[in-house]
Amino acid sequence: MNLNIVCIPGDGIGPEIIAEAKRVLNKTAEKFGHNITYKDVLMGGVSIDTYGEPLTDEVIEIAKAADAVLLGSIGGNTATSPWYKLAPELRPEAGLLKLRKSLNLFANLRPAYLYEELLEACPIKKEIIGNGFDMVIVRELTGGLYFGERRTQEVKGEVTAVDTLSYSEKEIRRIAVKAFEIAMKRSKKVTSVDKVNVLDSSRLWRKIVEEVAEVYPGVTLEHMIVDNCAMQLVKNPNQFDVILTENMFGDILSDEASAITGSIGMLSSASLNDTKFGLYEPSGGAAPDIAGKGVANPIATILSAAMMLRYSFNLEEEAGRIETAVKQVLAEGYRTVDIMPQEKNRNQSVKQVGTEDMGKLIAERI
Numbered sequence: 001m002n003l004n005i006v007c008i009p010g011d012g013i014g015p016e017i018i019a020e021a022k023r024v025l026n027k028t029a030e031k032f033g034h035n036i037t038y039k040d041v042l043m044g045g046v047s048i049d050t051y052g053e054p055l056t057d058e059v060i061e062i063a064k065a066a067d068a069v070l071l072g073s074i075g076g077n078t079a080t081s082p083w084y085k086l087a088p089e090l091r092p093e094a095g096l097l098k099l100r101k102s103l104n105l106f107a108n109l110r111p112a113y114l115y116e117e118l119l120e121a122c123p124i125k126k127e128i129i130g131n132g133f134d135m136v137i138v139r140e141l142t143g144g145l146y147f148g149e150r151r152t153q154e155v156k157g158e159v160t161a162v163d164t165l166s167y168s169e170k171e172i173r174r175i176a177v178k179a180f181e182i183a184m185k186r187s188k189k190v191t192s193v194d195k196v197n198v199l200d201s202s203r204l205w206r207k208i209v210e211e212v213a214e215v216y217p218g219v220t221l222e223h224m225i226v227d228n229c230a231m232q233l234v235k236n237p238n239q240f241d242v243i244l245t246e247n248m249f250g251d252i253l254s255d256e257a258s259a260i261t262g263s264i265g266m267l268s269s270a271s272l273n274d275t276k277f278g279l280y281e282p283s284g285g286a287a288p289d290i291a292g293k294g295v296a297n298p299i300a301t302i303l304s305a306a307m308m309l310r311y312s313f314n315l316e317e318e319a320g321r322i323e324t325a326v327k328q329v330l331a332e333g334y335r336t337v338d339i340m341p342q343e344k345n346r347n348q349s350v351k352q353v354g355t356e357d358m359g360k361l362i363a364e365r366i
């Protein structure tokens, strides 16, 4: 099979983690007789430095023409980087949002599960964690506060900023359908998260989700208010299967979910539209503090590449091979620094490795 992949290494640790994902993809392609063509393009801070804007129209067109996009990370230190002195629409994150919108990537899937090997890295007590957890957060990605009207203006002599949280029926319905479809292939439970006790957008959200649920009688639907969900994620994460939620809530809850998997460096993601096309990226940021040091965890990016093989290319066996290789390397005791157990819990078999070695170890086991 021919795979046309656009790569956006981006900023910070992006280039380092993308290099390892490519290494693993190349090994997989070699083993299974596929042919991958990569095209590397710029987005985020590096694009600002080169073209004066975080995402050029040319890059959007290149991405549209590909089968899938593999993204590292974008952005820098918001307190110190000159990128954050620019107008908001010229900052690195604006490039990512524009790309999501231009490609209509409304469905963001973030699977969060606990590898038994990483039990020691999970900050939650063992008696709460029990047999671990395995959930997928289905986050709406092209609506809500991220894309509503916003402005900063003077009102009665005082500077006032406004952001708008808006959702249409259609936007809610299509993401709900995705969540229920995914639930059908899993444990058949959807937890829809909203703030129905305060927000109109949440009241509409709940109504439409209930309508969609009628089409899936085999799936149990439960509603949960977002603050309670934040609490439940650390009190009893095992209760969740599919979490369906709007853009901003999903952004926050997915970081929380990643922390209980051991590290944000473990959380992969797929952003999908209604076609086979997808954008695949780790859920974590550019981590400018550790960029260039060779210590970043490439696993989330490698697992995102596996999701790409599964969702954009239907290569289930190949995707599974990558996931098994990750598990194997963890079982053998290899850890990047973010998933190292605390010293008192470390046994002999645990070995700390850098970004490149982690990538090589996984590639070798494909």
Ligand code: IPM
Residues within 6 Å of the ligand: 075, 093, 096, 251, 283, 285
């Ligand atoms: C994420 C990130 C982005 C988001 C940022 C970089 C704009 O936090 O993918 O979760 O908020 O969506």
Ligand code: MG
Residues within 6 Å of the ligand: 251, 252, 255, 283
């Ligand atoms: Mg986020």
